[in-house]
Amino acid sequence: MTNHWIDIKNADSILIIGSNAAEHHPVSFKWVLRAKDAGATVMHVDPKFSRTSARSDFHVPIRSGTDIAFMGGMINYVLENGRYYKDYVVDYTNASYIVSEGFEFNDGLFSGYDPKSRTYDQSSWKFDLDSKGVPKKDPSLKHPRCVFNLLKKHFSRYNIENVSSVTGVSKDNLQKVYSTFSSTGTPDKAGTIMYALGWTQHTVGVQNIRSAAILQLLLGNIGVAGGGINALRGEPNVQGSTDHTLLYHIIPGYMAMPRADWQTYDAYNKANTPVSTDPHSANWWQHKPKYFTSLLKGWYGENATAKNGYCYGLLPKIEKGADHSYMFLFDRMYNNEITGGFIIGLNPMNSVPNSNKVRKALDNLDWLVTQELHHSETTDNWHRPGVDPKKVKTEVFLLPSAHRVEKEGTVTNSGRWLGWHDKAIEPEADARSFGAAFVPMMNEVRALYKEEGGKLPEAITLLNWPKTYNPEYWTRLINGQFTKDTVVKGTKYKKGQQVPSFTALSDDGSTMSLNWLYTGSYTEEGGNKAKRRNPQQTKMQANIGLYPNWAWCWPVNRRILYNRASVNADGMPLNPKKAVIKWDGKKWVGDVPDGGWKPLSSGKGKHPFIMSKHGHGQIFGPGRKDGPIPEHYEPVETPIDSHPFSKQLSSPVYKFVDSSMDKLAKPADPNFPIVLTTYSLTEHWCGGGETRNVPNLLEAEPQLYVEMSPELAEEKGIANGDGVIVESIRGKVEAIAMVTVRMRPLKVKGKTVHLVGMPFCFGWTTPGTGDSTNRLTPSVGDPNTTIPEYKASCVNIRKADKLTEIEM
Amino acid sequence: MSYTRRGFLKLTGAGVACLSLSQLGFDLTEARAYATSLKTKGAKEVITICPFCSVSCHIIAHVRDGKLISTEGDPDFPINEGALCAKGAALLSMSRNEHRIKKPLYRAPYSEKWEEKDWDWVLSKIARRVKDTRDKELIEKNDKGQTVNRLDSMFLLGTSHASNEECALIHQAMRGLGVVHMDHQARI
Ligand code: SF4
Numbered sequence: 001m002t003n004h005w006i007d008i009k010n011a012d013s014i015l016i017i018g019s020n021a022a023e024h025h026p027v028s029f030k031w032v033l034r035a036k037d038a039g040a041t042v043m044h045v046d047p048k049f050s051r052t053s054a055r056s057d058f059h060v061p062i063r064s065g066t067d068i069a070f071m072g073g074m075i076n077y078v079l080e081n082g083r084y085y086k087d088y089v090v091d092y093t094n095a096s097y098i099v100s101e102g103f104e105f106n107d108g109l110f111s112g113y114d115p116k117s118r119t120y121d122q123s124s125w126k127f128d129l130d131s132k133g134v135p136k137k138d139p140s141l142k143h144p145r146c147v148f149n150l151l152k153k154h155f156s157r158y159n160i161e162n163v164s165s166v167t168g169v170s171k172d173n174l175q176k177v178y179s180t181f182s183s184t185g186t187p188d189k190a191g192t193i194m195y196a197l198g199w200t201q202h203t204v205g206v207q208n209i210r211s212a213a214i215l216q217l218l219l220g221n222i223g224v225a226g227g228g229i230n231a232l233r234g235e236p237n238v239q240g241s242t243d244h245t246l247l248y249h250i251i252p253g254y255m256a257m258p259r260a261d262w263q264t265y266d267a268y269n270k271a272n273t274p275v276s277t278d279p280h281s282a283n284w285w286q287h288k289p290k291y292f293t294s295l296l297k298g299w300y301g302e303n304a305t306a307k308n309g310y311c312y313g314l315l316p317k318i319e320k321g322a323d324h325s326y327m328f329l330f331d332r333m334y335n336n337e338i339t340g341g342f343i344i345g346l347n348p349m350n351s352v353p354n355s356n357k358v359r360k361a362l363d364n365l366d367w368l369v370t371q372e373l374h375h376s377e378t379t380d381n382w383h384r385p386g387v388d389p390k391k392v393k394t395e396v397f398l399l400p401s402a403h404r405v406e407k408e409g410t411v412t413n414s415g416r417w418l419g420w421h422d423k424a425i426e427p428e429a430d431a432r433s434f435g436a437a438f439v440p441m442m443n444e445v446r447a448l449y450k451e452e453g454g455k456l457p458e459a460i461t462l463l464n465w466p467k468t469y470n471p472e473y474w475t476r477l478i479n480g481q482f483t484k485d486t487v488v489k490g491t492k493y494k495k496g497q498q499v500p501s502f503t504a505l506s507d508d509g510s511t512m513s514l515n516w517l518y519t520g521s522y523t524e525e526g527g528n529k530a531k532r533r534n535p536q537q538t539k540m541q542a543n544i545g546l547y548p549n550w551a552w553c554w555p556v557n558r559r560i561l562y563n564r565a566s567v568n569a570d571g572m573p574l575n576p577k578k579a580v581i582k583w584d585g586k587k588w589v590g591d592v593p594d595g596g597w598k599p600l601s602s603g604k605g606k607h608p609f610i611m612s613k614h615g616h617g618q619i620f621g622p623g624r625k626d627g628p629i630p631e632h633y634e635p636v637e638t639p640i641d642s643h644p645f646s647k648q649l650s651s652p653v654y655k656f657v658d659s660s661m662d663k664l665a666k667p668a669d670p671n672f673p674i675v676l677t678t679y680s681l682t683e684h685w686c687g688g689g690e691t692r693n694v695p696n697l698l699e700a701e702p703q704l705y706v707e708m709s710p711e712l713a714e715e716k717g718i719a720n721g722d723g724v725i726v727e728s729i730r731g732k733v734e735a736i737a738m739v740t741v742r743m744r745p746l747k748v749k750g751k752t753v754h755l756v757g758m759p760f761c762f763g764w765t766t767p768g769t770g771d772s773t774n775r776l777t778p779s780v781g782d783p784n785t786t787i788p789e790y791k792a793s794c795v796n797i798r799k800a801d802k803l804t805e806i807e808m
Numbered sequence: 809m810s811y812t813r814r815g816f817l818k819l820t821g822a823g824v825a826c827l828s829l830s831q832l833g834f835d836l837t838e839a840r841a842y843a844t845s846l847k848t849k850g851a852k853e854v855i856t857i858c859p860f861c862s863v864s865c866h867i868i869a870h871v872r873d874g875k876l877i878s879t880e881g882d883p884d885f886p887i888n889e890g891a892l893c894a895k896g897a898a899l900l901s902m903s904r905n906e907h908r909i910k911k912p913l914y915r916a917p918y919s920e921k922w923e924e925k926d927w928d929w930v931l932s933k934i935a936r937r938v939k940d941t942r943d944k945e946l947i948e949k950n951d952k953g954q955t956v957n958r959l960d961s962m963f964l965l966g967t968s969h970a971s972n973e974e975c976a977l978i979h980q981a982m983r984g985l986g987v988v989h990m991d992h993q994a995r996i
Contacts, residue, residue: 005863005887026893027863201996233862235968235993237975244975246966246992252979257988260954299980316958316986319950324989326996329963332989338961339941341989345967351996367937374907382915389920395937397930398913398922401969403903404859405869405876409971411857413864413887418972424854424869425876428903429910430927434967434974437931442981444935454943456957456986463984474973514976535886547886683894685860686993693907694898787995 002228002561003192004415004553006545009034010226010578013184013191015177017045018067018198018208022052023682025196025232025414029055032194035226041180045070045169046198047677047755048707049742060177061744063753064677065202065635065792066167069645071211072632073163074178076155078218083182085220088574089141092565092608093217093617095148096137098128103628105154108648110627118653119321125622133277135614147620151214154629162644166632168746168753185219187574190226197234198679201790203654205782207630210621214630217617223565223594223608225544225578233414235686236404240412243554244478244515248324252515253291260317265309268292274613281615282595282606289507290516297512298477301464306509314459323655325786326352327779331657333361340367344434345401349377349384350687350763353777353788356731357661359384363392371399371437376689377763377772385764385771399437402427409435409471410530416553418521420530435469443467472528479522480505480513498523501556517554529557540590544578548591558592564608565617571599625783626653634667635792636780637728639675639753641668653783662779663729665794672728672794674712675755678773688761692769703806704762704770706735706797712754713739716797723800723808726758728793731775733758734805756797760790768807848878855882858896859969863887865896876903938962938985946986963989 008014008031022029033055036042044056045067053059062070078084089095102124104111112121127135141148164171184191193216199208212229213222221227233239245252255272262268269289276283296310304310318324326348332338334357352358362368362381370379375398377384382392406427410418427433442465449457466473480499485492488504502519505511513519522528529552536549546559553559560566563580567573571583581590583599598604607615622628633651634643642649649667656662665672683701684691691697706726708718718724720739725732735758745752760773776795781788851870856879858865866885870878879899883890892899912930913922945961964982982990 025861025863027865027888027891027896030889030891235862236857236859236864237862237971238968238994239862240972241968241970241975241992242994244972245979246964246968246970246975246990247994248988248990251983252976260950260952260956263954299983313955314957315983316988317954317956318958318988319956322988324991326965326991329965329989329991332960338963338989339945340937340961341963341965341987343965345969346965346992348965348996351993367941369934369937372909374905374909383920390918393917394915395917396915397934398909398915399927399930400909400911400913403908404969405854405856405879405899405903407971409973411864411971414862415887417864417887419857419864419866420855421857421971422854424856424871425874425903428908430912431908431910432927434970435977438974438978438981440927441931441934441938442984444931445938445985448935448939452939454939455946456948459957459986460984463980465981469977471971471973474976478972478976514980518972533884535884545886550886685895690902691895691898693905694902696901697894697898700894785995790996 001230001415002222003230004417004559005031005413006547007225007560008032008192008194008230009038010190010544011035011192012040012189012226013181014040014042014194015045015181015191016043016052016056016194019194019196019232020046020050020052020679021194021232022055023050024234024680026682028232043177043180045177048757058176060169060173061746063168063746063748064675064755065638066632067199067208068204068211068630069158069163069166069632070169071208071215072155072158072630073160073174074181075151075211075215075218076158077178078182078185078215079152079155083185084218085185085187088220088565089148089218090139093619094135094614095146095619096139096141097147097620098136098138098143099145099147099150099620100124100126100128101145108631108646109652113652120625120627120653122622125628151619151629157645165749166643168748182219184221187220188577190224190575190578191219191221192227192230194230194232196232198791200785200787202792203636203651203780203782203789204626204633205787206624206784207626210624211630214619217619220574222617223560223562223580224575225560225566225580228560231414237411239414239416240410243412243517248318252295253517255288255292258312258315258317260319262317265312268312276613278614280600280605280607281613282610283613283615284610290505291502291513293507293509294480294505294511294513294516297483297509298480298514299464300462301512303462304509310509311462314456314462323786327655327657327781327786327788330358330361331659333364334659334661336364338365340365342369343378344371347376347378347687347689349381350689350772350774351760353774353790354662354730354779355772355775357659357779363394365394367395369397369399371401371434373401373403373690374693375765377687377765380765400429400431402431402433406431407433407471410475412554418518418530418552418554420528433469435471439466439469475528475530476522477512478514478518480511480519482510483512484510486510493524500525520556521552521554538589540579540582544580546591556592558594560591562594562608563591564594567599569599569601626651635789637665637672637778637792637794638667639673639794640749651783655781655783655786657779661730664778664780665729669794672796673754674795674797675753676726676728676776676793676795677755677757678760678777678790679757681759681761684759684761686761688763691761692763692766698766702769704733704735704759704773705738707738707740707743707757708797709743709745709754710739710741711745712756713737716799718797718799723803723806724797725800726756726776726795726797728776728795730778733773733775734770734800734803736806756795764805770806851877858892858899860895865892867892867896867899876900942985957986958988959986960988962987966992968993
């Protein structure tokens, strides 16, 4: 989230799209309702009518997978009707930048497309620079090649007519949402967009979010109270596990994973450190070498020296463009290229697309280590229905996991607040936390390497690694410590003391930190700030509910990101009634500003978007793999075979794997005419591995169902409560029919398209409840993130003669 | 740690520039005794956090004689203000649950059953698998002769259930081993 949970109450208009917040982030919804009580309009755009819709001012049914068309229509509406916030757009975004001549967009494709490799050469997606290397601008926004005019031209195709025919949203509903939400394009109003997996789980997921970024920049809604783009992150510590990076493509603190073509520490820094020549651009990533060096010092301690490139040479390096995400991992496993590994606190045999394939793939492992609270479809895959265990070679270890109440440590919520949880009780029986399993396990491996030698032993033996697991020891290392006596702004710090802020991190080896974003969370002066429970705030802070002394939030306890965009050049709030920061003549008050520089009018200020190289909000965003501006493409499996925006039906660069089990239905396939979308439930979490083992939660949601409209039910001769078979080209799933007006048939390009929706939390280890819905979904993913397209695929449905997976 | 009770706070009219009651000099003993049911009498209050969605609702766990006897939403936490959804409210039954795995389990190749083992046995066995796989399959150089130190054939999946500390240490361990296939709930 750019903002945080409580801040939602400050919004005048709330657009919930790609999320069912009331059911999946139930307590967050109290802040939505608080905004509503204060007069905000709440709109829910979603294929299904849910409890979120019930509490909104209006619900707008939409065909799953057409959000860019919907958002593009709104961007077009804002531009055509002059609903944007002109000063903000000119001063704080890149709307005035001149785009170089080589950039083009023709019939659904951007310049640089290579159909053979299905990738773009992005080199033409760039700006004209002046002699100093700063982008050329036209603040009058008249230049035909300025971003603003390219945007206008691009989205002119997204008229109400076209958008309605593709999305299935009525013209009235489009008008209603567009005019309501765009009314926040004034300084005294703020609108927020809340999204979740309903936006990310598409082959155009990143561009869905880009469309929100563009809209919010046009309306001046970023950096302000009640504004922002707010990702409602799903899982318990998914913000923290992303920051600390259980992911292949980055290392902690959002830095690139080392690559084979960056052979040395210097080469890594050179390739990854942006340079700006604009004195008003903070270009914050210029500091990356300090954060990177401190991370390497954290990993290899005293062994990491300037002379050996801080042990950079020992690290694994991926190939340029290589993808090591789930989808490709399971494909390689299916092809017998993977020997063994760890699956902890995760149930991919239920929650990864094309379950039939991934379940088979897992049988190919020699060994597998799992750690869970309960048995799951993953831990027990070797004796799943229809499989003879005597034929499965995998050696499986199942370690008992400690529950949250049985361990201590920090987690980070969606609004970037860091929370400390204490250990309430000792772990049940022999259960252990992940830390108490992995620390000694690594010590065993280290001991073996010390004893026996082996391949590249120093990558393991030189690690800075403790004897036992003590959570707070790691909390301290995450913040970072001085590795020698140092003086910072007149204060003396001894070797081993905590670093006060990331501005004190250095690239000369004198500091270590496991994550620069968290530096400042555990200091000599403030202690472990995740434990803070002080509700004190100034009147200005209390007005918007900042709570700066409660817990801590990354970065540097800044509660609203890009907040320098909430003030004018003199540092005065654009909306004084809901001020976030303010220059009082000598200093900033309110939230922690995005950098302490004076206001822009002083001549010493900086542009507000400090993380982007040139300092402006990126309406034109050249960094993505599928284009600098969003464009509508159909889901890979789609009920239509053409759309009015271009001849390019689906994303030209979406990712896929192509084993014999990875079949895809062709566009408008008459065998699979129905759109399937999948979702969570209030009572069950993700693949359901844990919540199905809690009797009261299972009683509340006991079995797999499929929601469908009465119209579809009638067409198929299905009654409410019937057992049915849902079928895609990849697999079949049994479910109970739930016939409900919550699902509406939509008119798409003049013909009726039906949608059905299913939860995915049930599995065979909880007998009689049903089995993985993801046996239906395809292994196709977003080109930037490889997040799979769970939210839109094509199926058919029929009444079942008998059920074997579900007890009736 | 001392806790204030939001309900009482509002009564003081200090809702805008909130000071905690103890900071205002109130004696909370009586109020707390009133609010505490007999069930939790004499229990220690411990702050924990709901292990599900990223609202991260805070929860007060009541512990007596080393046993968890009750859990309730933390009324002072400014985000949930004491509220919990069905999952958070089920915390107690989730942690005390007959389905919990109690001991390390081992399933040998081609076996039809789990066997109970102790931690030392499983950890040394796992360490052996890790080392043997790595010694056999670590790729030190790629086709171009560049140093890559990559263990493509081993992976780690999970988990957003881990704390920040656990994520940091697991990441460090995996990179040390050369693991590049690493992923978790953030991508699904
Ligand atoms: S109680 Fe419900 S809303 Fe709160 S963190 Fe837990 S799952 Fe989320």
